[in-house]
Amino acid sequence: MDLAQNKLTEITFQLIVDSAPGSIVLVNGEGLIAYVNRQCENLFGYSAQELIGKPVEELIPERFRQGHGALRTAYARAPTLRSMGIGRELFALRKDGTEFPVEIGLNPLVLVDGIWILATIIDITERKQAEARFRKVVESAPSAMILVNQNGLITLVNQQAVTLFGYAESEILGQPVEILLPDELRGHHGALRDSFFANPQTRYMGSGRDLLARRKDGTVFPVEVGLNPIQTEGGVVALASVVDITARRVQEELRAKKEAAEAAYKAKGELLAIASHDLKNPLAAIAGLAEILLEMKKGEPTASQQDLEFLQNIYDASNHMSEVVKGILESEGIEQLGLAFDEKGVDLSALGTELVRYSQSMAKRKRIRLVGDIQPDIVVRGDATRLREALDNYVSNAIKYSPPDKTVEVTLATVADGAQVEFGVRDQGPGLSDDDKAKLFGKFRKLSAKPTGGESSTGLGLSIVKTIIELHQGTVGCDSRLGEGAYFWARLPRN
Numbered sequence: 001m002d003l004a005q006n007k008l009t010e011i012t013f014q015l016i017v018d019s020a021p022g023s024i025v026l027v028n029g030e031g032l033i034a035y036v037n038r039q040c041e042n043l044f045g046y047s048a049q050e051l052i053g054k055p056v057e058e059l060i061p062e063r064f065r066q067g068h069g070a071l072r073t074a075y076a077r078a079p080t081l082r083s084m085g086i087g088r089e090l091f092a093l094r095k096d097g098t099e100f101p102v103e104i105g106l107n108p109l110v111l112v113d114g115i116w117i118l119a120t121i122i123d124i125t126e127r128k129q130a131e132a133r134f135r136k137v138v139e140s141a142p143s144a145m146i147l148v149n150q151n152g153l154i155t156l157v158n159q160q161a162v163t164l165f166g167y168a169e170s171e172i173l174g175q176p177v178e179i180l181l182p183d184e185l186r187g188h189h190g191a192l193r194d195s196f197f198a199n200p201q202t203r204y205m206g207s208g209r210d211l212l213a214r215r216k217d218g219t220v221f222p223v224e225v226g227l228n229p230i231q232t233e234g235g236v237v238a239l240a241s242v243v244d245i246t247a248r249r250v251q252e253e254l255r256a257k258k259e260a261a262e263a264a265y266k267a268k269g270e271l272l273a274i275a276s277h278d279l280k281n282p283l284a285a286i287a288g289l290a291e292i293l294l295e296m297k298k299g300e301p302t303a304s305q306q307d308l309e310f311l312q313n314i315y316d317a318s319n320h321m322s323e324v325v326k327g328i329l330e331s332e333g334i335e336q337l338g339l340a341f342d343e344k345g346v347d348l349s350a351l352g353t354e355l356v357r358y359s360q361s362m363a364k365r366k367r368i369r370l371v372g373d374i375q376p377d378i379v380v381r382g383d384a385t386r387l388r389e390a391l392d393n394y395v396s397n398a399i400k401y402s403p404p405d406k407t408v409e410v411t412l413a414t415v416a417d418g419a420q421v422e423f424g425v426r427d428q429g430p431g432l433s434d435d436d437k438a439k440l441f442g443k444f445r446k447l448s449a450k451p452t453g454g455e456s457s458t459g460l461g462l463s464i465v466k467t468i469i470e471l472h473q474g475t476v477g478c479d480s481r482l483g484e485g486a487y488f489w490a491r492l493p494r495n
Contacts, residue, residue, distance in 0.1 A: 023121040027056045029114035031072050043123060045095035056119075061093045076115050079108030092121065101128050127233070144242040148177045150197050150235055152190065164244060166216035177240075182214045193238075200229030200236050213242065221246050283322045290315035345379040345495045351388055352412045352423060359395050367404040370395075374412045378421050379495045382472045390468040391423055393461045394488045398427035415491060420474075424489040432480040440478055441466040465490070 023040035027033055033051045041048055044059060051058065056072075057065040075082075084090060084104040092102045105120040138145045138156065144164040147156035154175055162169055165180055172179070177193070178186040196203070205211060205225040213223045226241040294311040297303040356372035363370035380387075398408045406428040415422050432440070441462045462476075469476050469490045480486035 023123075025051075025056065025059070025119045025121065026109075027072075027117045027119060029076065029116060031056050031069065033058075034116065040121065043094075043121065044092070050095075059092055061091050061099050064091070072117075075106065075108075075117070079106075079115050079117070081108070082106045092123075100125050138239070141241070144244075146177065146180075146240045146242060147230075148193075148238045148240060150237070152176050152178065152193050154179075155237065161242065164215075164242065165213070171216075180213055180242075182212050182220050185212065196227060196229075196238060197236060200238070202229070203227040213244075222249050283318050287315055287318035287322060290318060346382050346384045346387055347378075348380050348387070348421060348423065348492070349374050349376045349378045349412060351384065351391070352410060355388070355392055355395050356410050359392075359399065362396065363399050363408065366399060366402070368399055368402050369407040370399070370410070371407065372410045374410070375414065375421075378412060378414065380421065380472070380492045381495050382492070386468045387472070390465040391490065393465050394423070394425040394490070397461060398425045398429070398486075398488070401429040402427045403429065414494065419494060420491045421494050422489050422491050424487055426485065426487045428485045431482045431484045432478065432486055433482050437478060437480065441476060 021039070023043045024035075024037045025033060025040055026035035033054050033056055036044075036046075036048050036051050040051075044051075057068050060068055082105070084106065090102050090104060091099045093099055101124050103122045103124055105122075107118040107120070109116040109118055135156065138147070139158045141158060141160065144161035145156075145158045146154055146161050149155055154172055154177055157169060157172055162172070165172070178189050181189055203226070205227065211223050211225060212220050214220050222245050224243045224245055228239045228241070229236050230239050290311055294308065294315055297307055297311060352374045353372060356370060356374070360370055395408070395410060402408055408428075409426045411422075411424045411426070413422060414420075466476050469492065472492055474490060474492040476488075476490050478486055478488050
């Protein structure tokens with residue numbers, strides 16, 4: 001009866017093992033193969049007769065055999081149901097000498113003659129190939145890719161992620177994903193991660209809110225993150241695509257500033273239109289009426305000196321304000337509308353000669369000697385009217401700030417490199433301090449020096465000169481020392 005029962009048990013065991021979908025090997029306490037199923041024969045290329053009675057190390061690559069006996073002995077001392085191969089590489093060896101990756105499940109069987117081991121062997125070649133393909137896709141992605149398991153540990157990164165975060169691959173694998181977050185965001189990230197795995201779906205993060213990441217060196221930067229759930233044999237994992245949007249944020253800030261500047265520029269233009277209508281015309285009317293009243297009062301024998309002074313002050317002040325408004329309108333109009341260049345060019349030599357001749361009467365009234373040294377046949381591209389306006393400002397300023405019995409020299413010559421020409425005006429006035437030179441060519445910048453004939457100054461003339469010359473692709477400047485006069489120059493590209 002016992003023999004029949006044992007035979008039945010053996011037959012039942014064989015039927016169960018042979019019908020199993022995986023390869024099964026039964027190993028006795030001495031490490032010898034006692035039984036293999038058909039799937040095992042197919043997997044390794046051996047027949048059952050070739051394997052039974054052989055050491056189990058026959059199925060292991062030779063480089064692993066030496067230490068395998070000790071591992072088997074250690075397992076026999078503490079036999080438990082165990083899965084092997086997860087998290088590390090295990091290889092098996094076929095009869096034809098080919099190796100292949102495997103996962104192994106160990107199940108101890110307690111028999112009368114000791115502990116036997118029932119090993120289930122799974123060929124994971126296809127899985128490894130799929131993983132390799134997946135890694136290749138991830139590695140070739142243009143953005144940083146990070147694979148995170150449900151425990152929040154990083155299991156895979158591509159080179160883009162290594163470069164972006166500054167960690168070596170060995171430093172980041174196996175670490176919590178929170179290592180890539182700023183300190184203040186780490187505390188509640190676990191709950192967010194759990195929420196994603198509870199309802200895994202493709203998700204785009206960062207739109208409409210600020211997401212921040214942290215590099216190894218501690219620097220924090222803005223990111224956008226795309227999350228994709230991926231189903232694996234070990235469960236759902238999250239593949240995160242991380243994009244550094246620092247450059248985009250800078251562009252957005254620049255665009256916002258540009259739009260704000262354009263709006264302010266438009267508002268300034270509208271204000272100028274109002275100023276042109278509401279200030280310029282009334283000021284001209286006030287100046288005109290003041291001039292008429294002044295002339296009428298001068299013809300009255302009984303007119304008081306105080307009345308004459310009041311009317312003169314009204315006339316002078318309104319004239320000055322008219323000049324200020326005119327200067328503002330001219331300066332802003334040039335900046336907003338620019339210049340239309342005359343393609344035929346401007347004869348700068350003729351213009352310079354005309355300026356010297358035109359300004360002689362103004363110079364004689366102040367007993368100033370005005371001379372010109374104009375090189376002939378110099379032509380530049382530009383607007384003749386605007387260039388005359390700019391260069392006339394230099395000449396009139398020199399006369400305005402020069403004391404009587406001095407000389408003002410106007411020059412025009414080709415610069416040494418031949419590519420530029422220089423228009424210059426040298427005076428023998430008080431010169432400029434360092435503080436004055438720092439304020440030159442700015443709007444409403446009045447200098448410490450005062451006009452010698454009581455003339456008014458709006459503080460806009462030199463800023464208009466600078467604007468006009470720069471719109472002609474030129475440059476302006478001044479060479480001066482306090483007490484030694486000044487030399488104002490403008491350089492323009494020669495036609």
